[in-house]
């Protein structure tokens with residue numbers, strides 16, 4: 279009979295991805311136990327303000343109750359058993375056994391918790407890009423540990439990071455990466471290709487939930503820049519944030535506007551984008567927002583690409599990573615699929631938790 283191994287999880291973040299993760303983990307307990315022998319139990323849940331923790335492990339009933347409370351908008355601090363959240367892991371009892379700390383927040387400053395967790399010998403899983411896209415020294419410190427996993431930071435549930443690790447660990451040399459990593463920008467450019475005005479495409483992206491409530495969060499390409507920085511650093515490039523240029527899709531002067539003012543200005547971009555798209559289509563090309571990583575440089579911006587290419591053939595919010603290496607030199611390795619969405623992202627995080635659960 280298979281021996282069971284208990285693994286404790288401390289989960290930071292109960293937003294879209296965090297709640298999807300908790301639902302998947304609650305639903306998957308028995309299957310995971312049967313398939314892997316792992317009994318994964320939440321030791322604590324934390325949100326922006328509160329903490330719910332039980333040193334013996336939170337029961338499925340307590341977790342379901344916390345989930346239902348969050349879905350109704352009640353913070354953990356105000357739920358039964360909840361209390362204000364601290365800034366460290368002092369609530370984790372010593373000698374508890376294997377612990378995996380999961381960051382599914384979008385918060386700054388989570389790197390200190392990741393560093394503390396790794397120094398205590400815990401595993402860490404990140405969906406939050408910020409700890410790896412801050413200072414290079416922090417990236418190096420975190421990724422020096424074999425117990426850090428961060429698959430969901432770049433491709434949500436797509437196995438991009440794992441694939442890069444396989445290539446690098448087995449001695450292949452990555453020559454070039456070309457990627458479309460923003461489902462939101464991909465959707466907007468796809469709409470332009472179909473003849474939709476830029477301003478209407480942005481509004482549609484917001485209405486469908488692809489874009490953040492303030493679409494500048496997507497259109498400034500900061501998220502793309504973080505992903506490009508993480509990929510380039512994985513290849514060994516010693517880059518800081520300012521070394522990664524990323525072209526925004528609107529004039530940066532509009533950052534000073536309030537949201538309604540920004541939305542009012544958008545039609546001014548309809549004509550220039552329509553003209554650029556028409557010129558591209560006339561010669562068999564289209565526009566895509568492309569991350570390009572060479573052996574020494576990184577760039578992110580709107581490019582004309584052939585409609586016949588894998589980037590040009592992308593539809594809607596689909597993302598794509600193409601890697602040229604010494605072994606995959608003429609026929610590159612390509613992985614594409616949905617690069618965002620709570621369910622696939624949560625599954626990417628869950629798979630990282632399971633992998634660490636086996637290793638710790």
Ligand SMILES: NC(=O)c1ccc[n+]([C@@H]2O[C@H](COP(=O)([O-])OP(=O)(O)OC[C@H]3O[C@@H](n4cnc5c(N)ncnc54)[C@H](OP(=O)(O)O)[C@@H]3O)[C@@H](O)[C@H]2O)c1
Nearest residue numbers: 291292293294295325326382383384385405406618619623
């Ligand atoms: N959504 C996607 O498709 C996708 C894809 C790939 C990666 N990601 C990444 O996954 C992460 C989560 O995304 P999301 O869409 O779930 O975000 P979200 O809905 O904004 O949720 C963020 C959660 O983090 C909590 N939080 C904020 N600061 C915290 C802190 N210091 N400690 C503990 N919890 C804190 C928030 O608390 P409150 O509930 O109290 O506000 C909220 O529950 C982000 O980093 C995002 O970039 C998302």
